[in-house]
Amino acid sequence: MTKRGHRLAVLLLVFPAVGYVALFLAAVLIMTLLQSVGFFSFTATTTIGLDEWAKLLDGQTWDSFIYSLRIALASSLGGLFLAYPIALYLRNNFRGKTIISNLLRVPLFLPALVAAFLILNIMSFHGILNETLLALRIIKEPLRMLHDDQGIGVLVIQIWKNLPFQTLILTAVLTNVPRELEAAARNLGAGSFSVFRFVLFPLSLPGAVTGVVLVFIGVLGDFAVNSIAGPLYPPSLAIRMYLLGHAFSEWGQAAGIAIITMVTALVFAVLLARLAKLTVRLVG
Amino acid sequence: MNGRVTFRGGRRHGLGQAIRSGWLPLLLLFGSLIIIGVPIVMAVAWSLVDPDNPWSFPDVFPPSLSLAQWQYVFKYTDIVRAIVTSYELAAASTLLAFVLSLPTAYAIGRFDFRGKEAIRILLLLPLVLPGLVVALFLSRVFGFMGLAQTFPGLVLGHTLLVLPYMARLMSTSFEAIPRDISDAASNLGASELRKFREIYLPMIMPGIFAGAILTFIASLEEFALTFVIGTPDYQTIPTILFGFLTQHFVRTNAAVVALILMVPNVVMLFIADRALRADFVASAYGKL
Numbered sequence: 001m002t003k004r005g006h007r008l009a010v011l012l013l014v015f016p017a018v019g020y021v022a023l024f025l026a027a028v029l030i031m032t033l034l035q036s037v038g039f040f041s042f043t044a045t046t047t048i049g050l051d052e053w054a055k056l057l058d059g060q061t062w063d064s065f066i067y068s069l070r071i072a073l074a075s076s077l078g079g080l081f082l083a084y085p086i087a088l089y090l091r092n093n094f095r096g097k098t099i100i101s102n103l104l105r106v107p108l109f110l111p112a113l114v115a116a117f118l119i120l121n122i123m124s125f126h127g128i129l130n131e132t133l134l135a136l137r138i139i140k141e142p143l144r145m146l147h148d149d150q151g152i153g154v155l156v157i158q159i160w161k162n163l164p165f166q167t168l169i170l171t172a173v174l175t176n177v178p179r180e181l182e183a184a185a186r187n188l189g190a191g192s193f194s195v196f197r198f199v200l201f202p203l204s205l206p207g208a209v210t211g212v213v214l215v216f217i218g219v220l221g222d223f224a225v226n227s228i229a230g231p232l233y234p235p236s237l238a239i240r241m242y243l244l245g246h247a248f249s250e251w252g253q254a255a256g257i258a259i260i261t262m263v264t265a266l267v268f269a270v271l272l273a274r275l276a277k278l279t280v281r282l283v284g
Numbered sequence: 285m286n287g288r289v290t291f292r293g294g295r296r297h298g299l300g301q302a303i304r305s306g307w308l309p310l311l312l313l314f315g316s317l318i319i320i321g322v323p324i325v326m327a328v329a330w331s332l333v334d335p336d337n338p339w340s341f342p343d344v345f346p347p348s349l350s351l352a353q354w355q356y357v358f359k360y361t362d363i364v365r366a367i368v369t370s371y372e373l374a375a376a377s378t379l380l381a382f383v384l385s386l387p388t389a390y391a392i393g394r395f396d397f398r399g400k401e402a403i404r405i406l407l408l409l410p411l412v413l414p415g416l417v418v419a420l421f422l423s424r425v426f427g428f429m430g431l432a433q434t435f436p437g438l439v440l441g442h443t444l445l446v447l448p449y450m451a452r453l454m455s456t457s458f459e460a461i462p463r464d465i466s467d468a469a470s471n472l473g474a475s476e477l478r479k480f481r482e483i484y485l486p487m488i489m490p491g492i493f494a495g496a497i498l499t500f501i502a503s504l505e506e507f508a509l510t511f512v513i514g515t516p517d518y519q520t521i522p523t524i525l526f527g528f529l530t531q532h533f534v535r536t537n538a539a540v541v542a543l544i545l546m547v548p549n550v551v552m553l554f555i556a557d558r559a560l561r562a563d564f565v566a567s568a569y570g571k572l
Binding site for chain 2: 007010012013014015016017018020021022024025027028029031032035040089094095096097099100103104106107109110111112113114116117118119120121122126128160214217220221223224227228238241242245246251254255258261262265
C-alpha cells in the first residue's frame with residue numbers, strides 16, 4: 001500500500017466511533033452556545049445578544065452556584081482525605097484483605113440512584129442512625145439530615161458512592177511506587193510520616209488529582225442525588241438548569257447555567273493540575 | 285487468601301505494630317461491614333415489609349416478612365414494561381457501540397498516527413461532561429430532528445454515553461497484542477484480514493466481553509438522558525426508581541425497584557471481574 005493510501009485507510013478506520021462522538025458532542029455544545037445568546041428561543045422571536053445572561057445572573061443563580069461548588073469541593077476533597085489512609089493501608093498484606101477490599105468496592109458497582117436510596121434509609125428522620133444515636137443518648141431528638149440546608153445528606157451519599165473510586169485510583173498509583181524507594185528512604189532515616197510526605201504523597205499525586213477532579217465534576221453537575229436528598233433551597237445548578245429549561249422554557253438561561261457548570265469544571269481541573277505540579281516541585 | 289500476618293522484627297511499637305497485628309484489620313473489617321452492609325440489609329428489609337404488620341418506630345427489624353411489596357410493584361406499576369425497555373435499550377446501545385468501536389479501536393491499537401492522544405481524550409469526553417447538560421441540549425437537538433420521545437433517539441443517546449467504555453477497553457486490548465506475534469504471522473504470509481480473524485479477534489475477546497458488560501450496565505443505570513428524552517413515553521428502571529424517590533415517595537416500592545436495578549448489575553460485574561482476573565473497572569476509569 002502506498003503511504004498516502006495507508007493514511008487514508010487509517011483515517012477511515014478511526015472514523016466511526018470518533019465521528020459519532022464528535023458529531024453529537026459538537027451538536028450539543030453548539031446548541032448550548034447558540035441558545036445562551038438568544039437563538040432557538042421558545043417564543044421563536046430571536047433577539048441575539050446577552051439578554052439571557054443578564055436575566056440569568058441574579059441572586060438565585062449565585063446561591064445555586066455557591067451551593068453546588070461547596071458540595072463538590074467537600075465531596076471530592078473529603079473523599080480524598082478518607083481515601084488516602086485506606087489506600088495506604090491496603091498496601092500491606094493482612095488477614096482478611098481480600099474481603100475488605102471487595103466490600104469497599106461494592107458502592108462502585110451501584111448506580112447513583114440506588115446509593116442515594118440506601119443512604120437515605122439510614123439517614124432518615126426515624127432511620128437507624130438517628131435511632132442509634134438516640135438510644136446511646138448522644139442526641140436528644142432526631143437530627144434532620146436529609147433535605148437540610150447544608151446539604152449534609154447529599155454530601156454523605158456522594159462520599160459513600162465515590163470513595164471506592166478514589167481509593168481504587170490511589171491504590172493503583174501507590175502500588176506502582178517501587179518498594180525499594182520506600183526502603184531507601186527508611187534506610188536514610190525517614191519515619192513513616194516523612195516517607196509519606198516525601199515519597200508516597202508526591203508520587204501518588206497524579207492519581208489523587210484524577211480522582212478529585214472526576215468526583216468534583218460529577219457532584220458539581222449532579223441532578224438526581226440533589227433531587228432526592230438535597231435542600232429545598234437553593235437548588236443545585238443542574239436542578240435549576242432543568243427547571244429553567246424544562247418547566248419554564250427559558251432555554252437561553254438554562255444554556256447559561258450549562259456553560260457556567262462546564263467552565264467551572266474546566267477551571268477547577270486546570271487549577272488543581274497546576275497546583276499538583278507546584279506541590280511536587282516544592283516537596284521534591 | 286494472600287493475607288497472612290507478617291511480623292518484621294520484634295521491636296516495632298505503636299501504629300506499625302497495630303497495622304501488622306490483629307486488631308486493626310478486624311476493626312476495618314467490622315467498619316466496612318457496617319458502612320457497606322447495613323444500608324444494603326436495610327433496603328432488603330424494606331422490600332420485604334409485611335403490609336399487615338407494618339414496620340415502624342421502635343422495631344429495629346420488620347416484625348414479619350412477606351413478598352407483598354414485590355407483588356404490589358409487579359402488579360400495579362409499570363415496572364415490567366420498564367424492565368423490558370431498559371434491557372432492550374442496553375442491548376441495542378451495546379451492539380451499536382461495539383460496531384462503532386471495532387474499527388476505531390483496531391486503528392488506535394495497531395497503527396501509529398498523529399492526533400492519537402487527542403482522539404483518546406475526545407472518546408472519553410462523554411463520561412466527563414455533566415450528564416444533564418448533554419441530556420437537555422441533546423433533547424433540543426433531537427427535538428428539531430423528530431427524535432425526542434422515540435426509542436431510536438434513546439438508543440442514539442445511550443450509545444453516545446456508553447461508547448467510551450467499549451472504545452477504551454477494546455483499544456487497550458488491541459494495543460496489548462504483542463508485536464512479535466503479528467510480525468510472525470506476517471512472515472508466514474498471513475494477510476491483514478486473516479491476522480484480524482485468526483489472531484487479533486481471539487486475543488481481544490476478553491476485552492470485548494468486559495467492554496460489553498460495562499456498556500450494558502452503564503446503559504441500564506443511565507438516568508439523566510432517559511429522564512429528559514424518554515419520559516413520559518419511555519420509562520426505564522432508573523426513571524421509575526427516581527419517581528418513587530421524589531414525587532411519589534414510597535419507601536417499600538423504592539426498595540423493590542432499587543433491588544431490581546442493582547442485583548443483576550452487581551452480579552454481572554463480579555462475574556466479569558472474576559472471568560478477567562483483572563481490575564478492568566480500574567482500567568476503564570483509572571488511566572484518564
